[in-house]
Amino acid sequence: MTAVLWTLINPLQYLFVILWTVGWILIALLTRLITGNTHLPLAMARRAWAPPILWVCGSRVQISGLERLASGQSYFFAVNHQSMVDVPLLYAALPVPLLFVLKDELGKIPIFGTFVRAMGMVLIKRQAKRQAVQELLSSGARLPATHCLVAFPEGTRSDGEVVLPFKPGVFVPALDAQLPVVPVALEGPARQLRRGSLRLRPGRLRLSIGDPIVTQGLERSDRRQLAQETEDAVRRLWQEQRTASG
Secondary structure, eight states, X not given: OXXXXXXXXXXXXXXXXXXHHHHHHHHHHHHHHHHSSSHHHHXXXXXXXXXXXXXXXXXXXXXXXXXXXXXXXXXXEEEOOOOTXXXXXXXXXXXXXXXXXXXXXXXXXXXXXXXXXXXXXXXXXXXXXXXXXXHHHHHTTTOOTTOEEEEOTTSSOOOSSOXXXXXXXXXXXXXXXXXXXXXXXXXXXXXXXXXXXXXXXOEEEEEEEOOOBOOTTOOGGGHHHHHHHHHHHHHHHHHHHHHXXX
C-alpha cells in the first residue's frame, strides 16, 4: 500500500519541482537583467528556491561545521556527489553565493542552460579535455568577490556507498585564485534519490563541512597532492556521518 501511495505522490513532487524551478529561474533572470549582477539571483536560489524543494522532497537536513567558514571569504567547496538533491541541499545549507562547476550538457537544457550561463557557472566539456582545462583555468580568475565555487571532484554521482577518487584537474581554479579548499561531505541523498531512478523518498540528509585547506603558496603542480588531501578529508567526514547514523 505504501509503495502504491508513493507511486502516486512522486509525479506531484516532480511537477512541483519543475514548475517551482522554472518560475524562480525566470525571476532570477529578470533580476539579473535589472541589477546587472548575480548577488541577488543567487541569494534567491539559496533562500527562496532551495528550501521548498527540500521540503517537498521530504528532506530532513542536518548541517555541521558552519562555524569553520569566515564571513566575506571566497571558498572552493569540494563535495562528494550522490544525487540531484545535492544542488538544492548545498544552496540551502551554505550561506554564500554559489557558482557550480557543471557538465557542458547541462548548459544545453532549455531555460536552465540560460540560467547557468547568466549566473556565470563553469561549464566543462568532458570529452574535449583541452577546452575543459581552459575553462577551469579561467574560472578562478573571473570569480566575483565573495562568490564561491562548488565542484564535484569525483566527476560523476556515486551510489552513496563509497567516495570515488577525486580528479586533480578540478582543483586548478582554487590554486590559481589561491582560494581555500573546503571539504564537504554529503550522506543520505543517494538513498533519497538514487542515480538513474525517479523513485523519490523522504530521508535524512547530512552535510558536514571540514576545515578549509590553505592554498597560499601552492602551484598547479601541487594539484594531485591537494586533491588527495581533500579526498581524504571528505572521506573522513563521510565515514563519521555513516557511523553517527548507525
